[in-house]
Amino acid sequence: MKEPVVPPESDAMVVDAPAAVRMLYSYKEFTPTPTLVYTRHEEEANDLVQALRGPLGFDLEWRVVIRRGMPFIDRRTAVVQLSDEKMILVIQISAMQKFPQKLKEIIESPDIVKMGANIANDGRKLFNDFGILAANLVELGGLGRVADPQFPFTRSIVALATMVERYTGKTLDKGKVRSSNWEEIPLTEEQLHYAANDAHCALMVYNSLLKTSAASGRILTADKFTSNLKDNYENGKLKLKTSAPSPISRESTASSIETQSSGSSSGSSRGSGWDNPTVQPGDQPKPQHMRAYNMWHHRNMTMDQIRAALRSKENPLAVSTVISYVVWALQADTSLPFSVRRLKEFVQLEAGSWRRHRDWIVRVDAERRSVS
The missing domain is CATH 3.30.420.10 (Ribonuclease H-like superfamily/Ribonuclease H)
Structure with a gap:
């Protein structure tokens, strides 16, 4: 108490x-x-x-x-x-x-x-x-x-x-x-x-x-x-x-x-956070997505290192894009190992990314908790 x-x-x-x-x-x-x-x-x-x-x-x-x-x-x-x-x-x-x-x-x-x-x-x-x-x-x-x-x-x-x-x-x-x-x-x-x-x-x-x-x-x-x-x-x-x-x-x-009128669009609307493509289990992860996953999970590289490696130091890939690549790799190949805690921390490196990928992360976390 x-x-x-x-x-x-x-x-x-x-x-x-x-x-x-x-x-x-x-x-x-x-x-x-x-x-x-x-x-x-x-x-x-x-x-x-x-x-x-x-x-x-x-x-x-x-x-x-x-x-x-x-x-x-x-x-x-x-x-x-x-x-x-x-x-x-x-x-x-x-x-x-x-x-x-x-x-x-x-x-x-x-x-x-x-x-x-x-x-x-x-x-x-x-x-x-x-x-x-x-x-x-x-x-x-x-x-x-x-x-x-x-x-x-x-x-x-x-x-x-x-x-x-x-x-x-x-x-x-x-x-x-x-x-x-x-x-x-x-x-x-x-x-x-x-x-x-x-x-x-x-x-x-x-x-x-x-x-x-x-x-x-x-x-x-x-x-x-x-x-x-x-x-x-x-x-x-x-x-x-x-x-x-x-x-x-x-x-x-x-x-x-x-x-707004129903026909108008807003750059500040929910759509900007929900535009990730549909990924079905069993799909083959794209090579760029797997590169991002391997750098994050196996090589334990920092976000800035991954951004530069996937594009260039002068023009690094956007943080939100790197996060999406890793998540999409995990969604496509459900056999890939990862820590939910580490993934949450990684996704939270960019303010909009949690809302974009939240439902899938929470579902996976709940499934793991139910069998632990």
């Missing part, structure tokens, strides 16, 4: 203000005022996340493409926000070739609390997009049900704006910026403020709930409001595709909504 949750030292207090006079929530109004840091560079993100100290407010942003007469399409996660009481980090993943390794480690760490509203859905989104198995995700509504004797909701998933209003006395702005283009470089000041507020307010609500629990003498058992995607994945209970609500009603994550 997990240890009881201990309330942190925090200046965040519940403000019981009438609805008519409630002010908009802003992280800038808190003391100490956290520093907002925005990065769109992988190495910088890896350095910055190591300065964070949990527990951490957590949220994601992404675009949604709507085509008339067709189901809407979720783009990959564009922005990840994390907040402790001193720093709010807004990381624009869509501007990077690879998901930052240190950020991945924090999200997957079972020792670092990450909290938010409908946070398990965000965890599934990260798995679907990048193969990340988030751990220690605290659902604020679920925590509220066990921490607050006066909690008025029977459900465990409660809109972030509702939780913020109850536990900070302020109104969380969910205006038009919510549906802006989160892949635009750079993000605007309005977008940054919105993203920062979403992560910071989750932490403030969390701190307030822990104080409420302590004041009422309640002992919190983390298992009642915490999810761990790694456990779900290993038990075969992790859904492959995020069951996202309508973009109009989504409460936990802000997504850009792009409307």
